[in-house]
Amino acid sequence: MDKDRERIENLKDYVQGVFNREEGRNLYFSYKDDLDNVTPQDAFEVFNAKLQEGYMPKEIFEFLDRVINVFHSSLSEYHWEKPNENSFIDILMRENRALEKKLDKIRPVLLDSEVRQKKSLLLKLLNELEEFDAHYLKKENILFPYMEKKKEIFHGLTIMWSLHDEARSDIANMKKIVEREEFDDNEFNIQIGRLFFTLLGIVHKEEHILFPAAMEIIEEEEWEEMNLQSLEYGFPFIDTPEIATKGKEKLEVKEFDGMTFKTDTGELTMEQILLIFNALPVDFTFVDENNKVRYFSNPKDRLFPRSPAVIGRDVNMCHPAESVHVVEEIVEAFRTGKEDSASFWINLRGRMILIQYFALRDSSGSYKGVLEASQDITDVRALEGERRLLQW
Numbered sequence: 001m002d003k004d005r006e007r008i009e010n011l012k013d014y015v016q017g018v019f020n021r022e023e024g025r026n027l028y029f030s031y032k033d034d035l036d037n038v039t040p041q042d043a044f045e046v047f048n049a050k051l052q053e054g055y056m057p058k059e060i061f062e063f064l065d066r067v068i069n070v071f072h073s074s075l076s077e078y079h080w081e082k083p084n085e086n087s088f089i090d091i092l093m094r095e096n097r098a099l100e101k102k103l104d105k106i107r108p109v110l111l112d113s114e115v116r117q118k119k120s121l122l123l124k125l126l127n128e129l130e131e132f133d134a135h136y137l138k139k140e141n142i143l144f145p146y147m148e149k150k151k152e153i154f155h156g157l158t159i160m161w162s163l164h165d166e167a168r169s170d171i172a173n174m175k176k177i178v179e180r181e182e183f184d185d186n187e188f189n190i191q192i193g194r195l196f197f198t199l200l201g202i203v204h205k206e207e208h209i210l211f212p213a214a215m216e217i218i219e220e221e222e223w224e225e226m227n228l229q230s231l232e233y234g235f236p237f238i239d240t241p242e243i244a245t246k247g248k249e250k251l252e253v254k255e256f257d258g259m260t261f262k263t264d265t266g267e268l269t270m271e272q273i274l275l276i277f278n279a280l281p282v283d284f285t286f287v288d289e290n291n292k293v294r295y296f297s298n299p300k301d302r303l304f305p306r307s308p309a310v311i312g313r314d315v316n317m318c319h320p321a322e323s324v325h326v327v328e329e330i331v332e333a334f335r336t337g338k339e340d341s342a343s344f345w346i347n348l349r350g351r352m353i354l355i356q357y358f359a360l361r362d363s364s365g366s367y368k369g370v371l372e373a374s375q376d377i378t379d380v381r382a383l384e385g386e387r388r389l390l391q392w
Contacts, residue, residue: 010034011046018063019050028070038074040213041153048156057162057321064159065201072208080212086241088143088226089211095135096203098237102128103196110192119178126175129199134233136164137305142229143214145309148317150217158321160210163202165320170195229307281375286360287315288369291331303353303374315370334359335367351378 014031018024028035046067050060068075083089106125109118140161147154174191177183218226227243235241261268268276277284277297283304285296293313296306315331316324333339334357342357354377360368 007034007037008042008045011038011042012049015046015050015063015067018067035070036074038071039078040075040080040209041151041216043068043071043075043209044156044213045153047159048153051156051158051321057159060159061162061166068205068209075208075212078208078212081215083211083215086227086243088223088230089214091227091230091235091238091241092135092138092143093207093211094238094241095132095236096206099132099135099199099203102132102237103199116183122178123175126171126178129171132199132236133168134236136167138230138233139210140164141233141305141307142226142309143210145307145313145317146218146222146226147214148313154213155317157210158317160202160205161320162322163198163205165322167195167198167202170198226309229309232307233305283374285372286369287331287372289335289367291315293318294369301376303348303376330357331370334370337365337367345377351376352381353377 010031011034014027014035017027017030047060047064051057083093102125106122106129109115109122109125112118115122144154144157144161147157170191174195177188177191231243259270261270261273278299280297280299283297283299283302283306285306286294288294291314293310293315296310298306310318315327319327330339330342333342340359344355346353346355353374355372355374358371358373360371362368
């Protein structure tokens with residue numbers, strides 16, 4: 001066994017000892033040499049191993065920060081090539097600095113003895129924190145897929161996705177507390193502490209584990225592709241950067257080879273098909289029979305962000321770990337022929353969204369994949385009476 005492999009196996013044993021709640025000091029010194037040489041990719045391999053053993057991210061959370069605190073000395077001294085200015089990672093790091101400044105603005109409000117009288121200001125600041133979700137979405141929909149295609153160990157990114165959901169939940173819970181007519185001081189203090197710990201903890205994990213690992217495996221051309229895809233998401237708390245690329249039009253280039261699609265009901269060119277797909281007031285995504293994302297439409301007003309990076313990605317990797325079992329249940333029911341559709345509806349930013357899944361089968365009835373369709377039905381639900389005359 002080579003030294004790197006031996007170190008990783010020893011680190012796995014150390015983490016298992018932490019999970020078994022073994023005495024910390026003795027455990028640490030039993031593996032000190034290995035703990036002094038942890039790399040970012042080692043950390044991914046160790047935690048991905050726990051997922052492969054069947055642990056869910058929330059179970060790993062119980063020990064995650066304890067382990068990373070022990071890894072901290074080695075990770076903080078790890079030498080990695082820093083990103084170029086205005087590159088994808090550089091922009092994410094600038095967003096982190098801006099987040100830290102935003103949190104610094106919230107602290108004085110929290111420490112003010114008259115915080116109850118400043119609820120409107122606090123709510124405003126919390127609403128601004130929600131804008132940082134664009135940072136997490138760029139990681140989930142762009143960075144994660146690129147990394148997952150490089151090495152299996154990066155399937156462990158599902159843990160960080162779950163941390164994003166923790167941050168989203170913490171902000172929402174904090175807002176609920178502040179919006180009450182009266183709030184409990186103890187509950188308020190616990191929740192705000194949790195919020196800061198989660199947000200700053202994600203920053204720490206990004207800059208000591210995620211970003212260094214990404215810089216080691218992503219090619220220069222891929223960084224450019226990722227920057228182009230990030231334009232759809234925005235740049236929370238910073239000015240839109242000058243991204244040195246050949247332009248967003250690269251993402252919009254279509255190849256039409258003159259082929260047509262013919263059926264008993266008509267004939268369409270490839271360009272016409274694309275125009276029709278993108279004109280429909282529905283976001284739809286096609287997942288093939290092998291559970292791989294193969295296509296998504298690009299309507300004018302998307303409900304849920306999608307990036308070209310997800311093409312070829314396993315559909316299970318496109319969802320947080322806590323909801324993957326629902327995806328698997330739907331796919332299995334479709335594959336076996338037990339069901340042909342499934343529907344959900346949710347409130348999103350004050351709008352009612354209908355999300356439907358349809359089984360796709362060929363003429364012989366063989367399963368060929370899933371079509372996911374999402375539609376804003378708020379205005380449809382509000383319809384009453386009839387409209388028979390044209391009104392623009």
